[in-house]
Amino acid sequence: MDQRFDYFVVFAEMRTGSNLLEANINEFEGLTCHGEAFNPHFIGYPRKEDLLGITLEARTEDPMQLIAAVKADQGVAGFRYFHDHDPRVLETMLADPRCAKIVLTRNPLDSYVSWKIAKATGQWKLTDVRRRKDSTVQFDGAEFKQHVEALQAFQIQIMRALQTSGQTAFYVAYEDLQDVEVMNGLAKFLGHDATIDAVNKKLKPQNPAALSEKVENFAEIPRALEELDRFNLSRTPNFEPRRGAAVPNYVACAVAPLLYLPIPSGPQATVTHWMAGLDHVEVDGLIGNFSQKTLRQWKKANRHHRSFTVVRHPVARVHAAFCEQVLSADEGIYKKIRHTLRRVYKMPIPKDPPKADYDAEAHRAAFLAFLSFVKANLLGQTSLRQDGHWGSQAVAMKGFANLALPDMVVRESEMESYLPALAMQVGRLDAADPVDVVPDHPVPLSAIYDEEIEALVQDIYKRDYITFGFDRWQ
16 A cells, blocks of 8 residues: 555535445455544544544544544544534644545535435434335425535635645545445545455435425425525626735824724825824824734734724725826836836826826826726736735725734725724824825816716726725715
C-alpha cells in the first residue's frame, strides 16, 4: 500500500448512503472506516462505549486525541463526518494534506424523503428485507429548504478549503455505491493496491419505490421546488476581488473614543472635519495611519469606543470617484489610469485636469463613458485594476469584517441625525451637526444627472442598492 495519507474522512450527511460506503471501504483489507467518530451524541456507533480506546468523555475533552488514535490504527483508517459533527476538528482535517477527503453526495430530495421515512419508522439500516418497515411521509417545503441550505453551505465550505489549500477530494455519488469499479478507484485513491470483486451486499436499499409512492402530498413538491433558486438565477454576479480591512485608513478622534472606518470616495472630508471639531483640533490632529497592532492598542485604551462608517449614494459616490481620482489626478497612479482610459479605452476626457472650457456637456459625455468602463472593470473585463474608489461599498464592508464590523452604518444623507447621536453614546453631549465640505468638482452632479445616469449606476451597483436600501439619487 502506498501510504500517501495518514487517515481519511468521508464527508457525508444522513441518508446519503454513508453506511453502505463504509461497508464497502471495510471490504478492503487494510482500510477501516470507524463510523461517526465525531458525532456529538455518541462515539463511532450508538451504544458504543469507546473507539480505539478513546471514550466519549475523553473525546469531548480533547477531540484531537481521537484523530491521533485513528492515525495510529493499522493500515489506513478513517471515519464519517457530517456537517453537525464536532466542529473543533473540521479545520484541522481540511488543512491537512495527509488527510484524504472523500465527499459523498446524493440528490437532496431523495435524502430528505429517506430521512423522513427513517424518522417515522425508526429504521436507519436494513440488512434483512423481511424486517423492512414501510411508511409514507408528508413533504414540508420550509423544512426541505433548510435541509438543502445546510447541505449546500457545508459543501461550499469543503470546496473552498480544498481550493485554497491546493487539495483535491474523491467524489462519490449515491448511485456509485453499487459500482465495484468506482469502489476500487476509491481504494486506489487511498493508496490501496488490492481490489474487490463485489460491493457489500449486506445492506439493502430501504426505500426503492418512486417518490410519488413515498410522499403523501407529492403534488406539493413541484410548488416548493419552484421557490428554490436551483441555478442561482437571482444572484447578482460579483467579480470584484475580496478586499482587506484597510486598517491604515481608519481615523480616530484625538480625545473622544470614536473610530471612523472610511469607504473610499465617501464623505471623508465632512466626517473628519466633524470629528476634529468634536475635540477642538485640526484635522491633522486626528489619529490615523493605524496598523493592526496600534489599532488593538487604541481599542484597549478606549474600552468604551464606538466605530462607524458612512455609506454614500452610489450615483454620488461614483461621480466623486470620477472627479477626484480620474479627472483631477495630476500625478501618481491615477494620472496613469486617466492616460490609459483616454488612449486605450478612448474615453472623452481631457489629457490634463479640466480647465475653464470644460462644460457640463463634456462632463456628462465623459462620465457616461466612465460608467461604461466601471461596469466592464468590475466584471473583470478590463486590463486595469478594480480600484476600491469605484468598487462596491458592500465589498468594502466585507473587508471591514475581516477585522471587525463597525458599530454603526450611517447614510450620508442622515449624518446630521446620527453622528451627534453616536457622540452622545460616548458621553459627548455637545456635538455639533456635521457641516458639508463641498467637493471641488469641475461640474456638479446635479448639472448632468438624469434617468440614463441613474439606470446605468443601478445596473453597476445592484448589490449596493439592495444591501443598503438606496432609492434614486435625491
